[in-house]
Amino acid sequence: MSAALRASGVELSFGATPALRGADLTIATGEIVAVMGPSGSGKSTLLHCLAGILVPDAGQILVDGQRIDTLSETRRSELRRDRFGFVFQFGQLVPELTAAENVALPLLLGGVRRKPALQQAREWFDRLGLEGLHGRRSGELSGGQAQRVALARALVGGPQVLFADEPTGALDSITGEQVMELLVSLARDRGTTVVLVTHEARVAAYADREVIVRDGRVTSFDTQEAAA
Amino acid sequence: MIRLGLRMAVAGGRAAVARLAIIGAAVAIGVGLVLAALAGTTAVQRQNAHYGWLNSAHAEAATGPSAADPAWWAFREDYFRGRSIARIDVAVTGPHAPVPPGLSALPGPGEYAVSPALAELLRTTPPDQLSERFPGRRTAVLGRDALASPDLLIAVVGRTPADVAGLRDATQLTRFVSVSPEHCLRCYVGTGINGMALILAVVVAALLFPLLIFIGVATRLSAARREQRLAAMRLVGATPRQVATLATIESMIAATAGTLLGFGLFLLLRPVLAHVPFTGLRFFLDDLELTWPAALLMLFGVPIGAALSARLALRRVRMSPLGVMRRVTPKPPRAWRLLPLIAGLAELTWFVGRKPYTTNGQTAAYLSGILVVMIGVVVAGPWVTMTGSRLLARLARRPAGVIAGRRLADDPRAGFRSISGLALALFVGSVATGVITSYVAERGDSAATPIIHNLMTVTSWSGHGQQPLDQASVPPSLTAVPGVRAVVLIRDNPQIDKNDPNSWPGLISCADLTRIPGSGHCSPGAAAAQVFPNLVPPYGGSVRGGSDPQWPPAPEVPLDRQAVIGVAVDTDGSPAALETSRTLLENAFPQVDGAASEGDIRDDSTRLLRQMQRLADIVIIASLVIAGCSLAVSITGGLNERKRPFAVLRLAGLRLSDLRGVVLLESAVPLLAVSAVAVAAGFVSAALFLKSQLGYELRPPGAGYYAVTGTGLLVSLALIASTMPLLRRLTGPASVRND
Amino acid sequence: MSVPLTLLGLLERQPSHGYDLKRDYDTYFGRGKSLPFGQVYSTLARLTRDGKVVMDELAPGDGPDRKRYVITEAGATEVDAWLAEPVQAEPHLQTVLFAKVVLSLMLDRGAKSYLDAQRHAHLQRMRELTEIKRSGELVDGLLADHGLFHLEADLRWIDLTAARLEQLRAQVRR
Structure with missing residues (x-):
């Protein structure tokens, strides 16, 4: 089994407050995994560690068998830019930029020239049912539109792993399902691995399997059963 | 990357544009001010250099080619309607006499040459009042090379050697002094360059400090939103370096625009500046020029400085992709913050009775002392604020007092920041007023009687x-x-x-x-x-x-x-x-010596003193205005940033009137506490300076000082109060929303 | 809701009289619909017949009801198996789920792991329904949604219960 992501014995504290106390998790390539758990359990922190945003105090994070917790801040930034995509609950779009510029942002940061980057970004607008919205600012988009723009931005660089933290948290159930539907079908088409943090069972039901984070540790279920 | 940064800086909606405009304007004023000071220094030096030849009696400083036939030379000061006239009686002894700047030859007996300003006076004044003082006829007008100022009154009167030799201080000379008076020990015609440089430095510092604080306050506007934006960029993979570049571009835009604007402002105001009789006489416009190194330094130095400070500021806040995550209560300021203030006052005290001999030594001693006190006021500010707020929290009976006291004590630096400009303005104002009031009281025309003006005397x-x-x-x-x-x-x-x-x-x-x-x-x-x-x-x-x-x-x-x-x-x-x-x-x-009234002689010093007083008033009012602006900006900005906690307080049942009290107290307590310290430090510094430098006692300032200070404080409080209507709107229940 | 297995579970705590069993059942699981005495005794009779329960010696002395029931090895095994097995994920499971949780706590078994297993089973079912919704007709999708919402309600209850297990344990063990 090829592991796209692997966390082993990950520990992380915020000051005196432990958030993760030895979390282990393996995610196969192309797998969609829901990370569930009560609030404060450390599920978002686990995602931040897996994505190289936070560096664990102990333990290892491996992406394609390569350790990333020992990489420099800059290298991890480049990793996020080139191989990861992110969809968060809100506040992830840069309000000063247009929707198209937001989508093109990872490409621009990666050194793609402005024209082709925007061209590539525009293609996503049709694909996600956002026709004619590329000139809008994030404040002029509805919640569902903003999440779809965020989704386009997350996928524009063709990432290996998509990290989604409560992607429907700020949306009503119908809009939320539309976003999830898009997210899952796009990820499946491309074989993108998805780490989906959610506390909602109906969102988690879009995943191949779920893991529970409780008190900073991960409870997994039999993967064979999960595959069934 | 650069284009992206530009887009982001200017596309942030009205608030971002307003912020950029405020910073740009402040930078423009600051740059214009510094350019004016730099050009002013150049102008003072050039003006001084043009005085050189008038000191030619002191031949040891004379340079240049020697003439074959010496000329008699007698310099004295004459007056006309309160203005000084430099009158030189000369007598040539042969055809190869030395030639002064601005003339083709020294005037012979029965001839005289005058400066353009004096020529104009001669034209418009009845002869018995002025031109009859000069025997013979006017044969030449002095050229630009001989003139330090377009207003300078000079008469070079040609006479016979016998006539001139009998005059007081008459000497023979074969060449003219061409060096600036500052390089010539006994040359007395000219301006004390060091004194002027010192005054310029103090003026610029007094205005620049509040401006810097203002820029700092404006930079912090919508800081939360900027941090959020940069965090969003980090999330999608912007490296720390790229984020730093973005932030740098942002601050460079305002700084560059402000710098260019400042240059424009300076060029626009240059003709006006030339008219300010800073040394007592106007400048020639072409003397009031920037030297290339100075201009280039400002043109590139300010934006680069802004970029560097933006980098430094970012280094302090490690920009995480998740934003600045947890607010930690900053460590309370310690009592060591009083040390610089005490050190500065101690330095000034030490020099009482130990006055340095040279002008440079005095400049170094007093200016550095006062600057250290000034820095001391800024450093001590947060501690004073904290002490005041703790006192408030302990004494308060109403919820507004308790909440304001606790909030201030939690982060006194933020509370002090908004009023720091005002504290500095008050400090500078108090020093200047203290010194000038006492100086005028000792030296000014307090014993003015009609004879000082009316009585014309000639004595020997x-x-x-x-x-x-x-x-x-x-x-x-x-x-x-x-x-x-x-x-x-x-x-x-x-x-x-x-x-x-x-x-x-x-x-x-x-x-x-x-x-x-x-x-x-x-x-x-x-x-x-x-x-x-x-x-x-x-x-x-x-x-x-x-x-x-x-x-x-x-x-x-x-x-x-x-x-x-x-x-x-x-x-x-x-x-x-x-x-x-x-x-x-x-x-x-x-x-x-020429006939003079006591007023003519005194005018030289009192006129300068009055100008200094006017300058001080302008500085005080200008810095009060700048400080008021930063106070207004920081209060509105602060309200915007804190609207959530305030809205929550309101939802929790705090009445709007109590909330108003909180906001008012949060600004008023540091304002009053620090103002008291600043004013006290200012007068103590002034008293120490007066005692050490001049041996004078400090006199209580006049009504004008109280009026300006009182008005300044009242306007500040009014500014704070003017944000009250904003408070109701900002802290509505909608602000509790999490977005 | 399985009355025989619930009574068996209650018996595993301690040997009890028929009357005590009815009272405990009513307290924890009855919720306004008390178990008739007739059903208690007929069930106990059936369990005795199947060898899952035996009658104890009569205690001498007081009261009309002298028969005390004791669980057998076979009975205990059946309770074990039942408690460990997640219920088919369907709507309206509350009573069975609840009985299992309470009994697990009473018997000091891992209620937590039971709830995890149940959550897993529920999510499994929800995945199937989601798949139906994604690929099927609208009517199927709507029906699937109905099921999803009910399962989600169950899951929420499971999460809530999981968070309050300690309190519940203290209460049922009194």
Whole structure:
């Protein structure tokens, strides 16, 4: 089994407050995994560690068998830019930029020239049912539109792993399902691995399997059963 | 990347544009100010260099080619309607006389050359008031090379060698001094460069500090939103370096625009600046120029400085992709923050009784001391704020007081930041007012009497090593001049006791004394009095009595037989009477110093002093205005950033009136506490400086100071109060929303 | 809701009289619909017949009801198996789920792992329904949604219960 992501014995504290106390998790390539758990359990922190945003105090994070917790801040930034995509609950779009510029942002940061980057970004607008919205600012988009723009931005660089933290948290159930539907079908088409943090069972039901984070540790279920 | 940064900086909606505009404007004013100061320094130096040749009597400083035939040269100061005239009597001894700057040759006997400003005066003034002082006819006008200022009045009067040789301080010279007076030990015509540089430095510092604080306050506007944006960029993979570049571009935009604007402002205001008689005389416009290094330094230095400070600021906040995550209570300021303030005051105290000998030494000693105190006020501010807020929290009975006290004590630096500009303005204002008020009280015309202005005198007494005046030379036409009320003679006191502070070189009959109103009176029963030759008691003398001094009785000597050492002409004070009698007196007694009123002589120093006072007023008001702006900006900005906690407080049942109290107290407590410290530090510094440098005591400031300070504080409080309507809107229940 | 297995579970705590069993059942699981005495005794009779329960010696002395029931090895095994097995994920499972949780706590078994297993089973079912919704007709999708919402309600209850297990344990063990 090829592991796209692997966390082993990950520990992380915020000051005196432990958030993760030895979390282990393996995610196969192309797998969609829901990370569930009560609030404060450390599920978002686990995602931040897996994505190289936070560096664990102990333990290892491996992406394609390569350790990333020992990489420099800059290298991890480049990793996020080139191989990861992110969809968060809100506040992830840069309000000063247009929707198209937001989508093109990872490409621009990666050194793609402005024209082709925007061209590539525009293609996503049709694909996600956002026709004619590329000139809008994030404040002029509805919640569902903003999440779809965020989704386009997350996928524009063709990432290996998509990290989604409560992607429907700020949306009503119908809009939320539309976003999830898009997210899952796009990820499946491309074989993108998805780490989906959610506390909602109906969102988690879009995943191949779920893991529970409780008190900073991960409870997994039999993967064979999960595959069934 | 750069284009992205530009887009982001200007595309942030009205708030971001307003922020950029505020910063840009502040930078523009600051840059314009510094450019004006730099150009001003250049102008003072160039102006000074043009004074050089007037010091040619001091031949040891003379350079340049030597002429074959020496010229006689006698310099003296003359006056016209309160303005100084530099009068040089020259006499050539042969065809190869030295040639001064601005002229093709020295004027021969019966000829004279004048500066353009004097030429204009000659044209518009009746001859008996001015042109009759110069024998012969005008043959030339001095060129630009000879002039330090377009307003400078110079007369080069050609005479025979015999005439000039008899004049006081007459010398022979073969070449002219071409160096600036600052490089020439005994050269006295010119400006004290160090003093001017010091004043410029203080003025610029006093205005630049509040401006820097203002820029700092404006930079913090919408900081939360900027942090969120940068965090969003980090999330999608912007490296720390890229984020730093973005932030740098952002701050460089405002700085660059502001710098360019500042240059424009300077160029626009240059003609106006040239007219400011900073050294007492206007500048030539082409003297008020930026040197290339200075211009380039500002043009590139300011944006680069802004970029560097943006980098430094980012380094302090490690920009995580998740934003600045947890607010930690900053460590409370410690009492060590008082140390710089104490150190500065200690430095000034140390110099009391240890005044450095050189001007440079004094500059270094006092300026650095006052600057350290100034920095000390800023450093001590948060501690003072915290102490004040703790006191408030302990004493408060109402919820507003308790909440405001706790919030302030939690982050006193933020509370102090908004009012720091005001504290500095008050400090500078207090120092300047303290020094100037006391200086004016000691030296100014507090004992002003009519004779200071009205009495035209010519004196020549043995105390100056000069020959007495010839009584027969007193022109009889003097009494016929319209406006002349009396002409009296002052005679030599043969029994002057140099060890007696109450013994004076002149004698006058009591009958004459009473003819001149304001000249004082005799001791009871005396027939004659000992007087100072121009009838005005000198500074610090033992003659008291203000506008009506009582002179000591004269020794028993026959008054008529004593030599004449002074002629005093009492006029009605009209310019025509004064200048006509001056012209008559000078022509009658050409060997001695020009005729002058005490006012003419005093004007030199008091005019400068009054200008300094006006300058100080401008500085104080300008820095108060700047400080007020930063206060307003920081309060509105602060309210915007804190609207959530305030809205939550309101939802939790705090009444709007109590909330108003919280906001008011949060600004007013640091304002009043720090102002008190700043004002106190200012006056103590002024007192120490006065005591050390001049040996004066500090005098209480006048009503103007209280008016300006009080108005400043009231306007500040009004500014705070003016944000109150905003409070209701900002802290509505909608603000509790999490977005 | 399985009355025989619930009674068996209650018996595993301690040997009890028929009356005590009815009272405990009513307290924890009855919720306004008390178990008739007739059903208690007929069930106990059936369990005795199947060898899952035996009658204890009569205690001498007081009261009309002298028969005390004791669980057998076979009975205990059946309770074990039942408690460990997640219920088919369907709507309206509350009573069975609840009985299992309470009994697990009473018997000091891992209620937590039971709830995890149940959550897993529920999510499994929800995944199937989601798949139906994604690929099927609208009507199927709507029906699937109905099921999803109910399962989600169950899951929420499971999460809530999981968070309050300690409190519940203290209460049922009194």
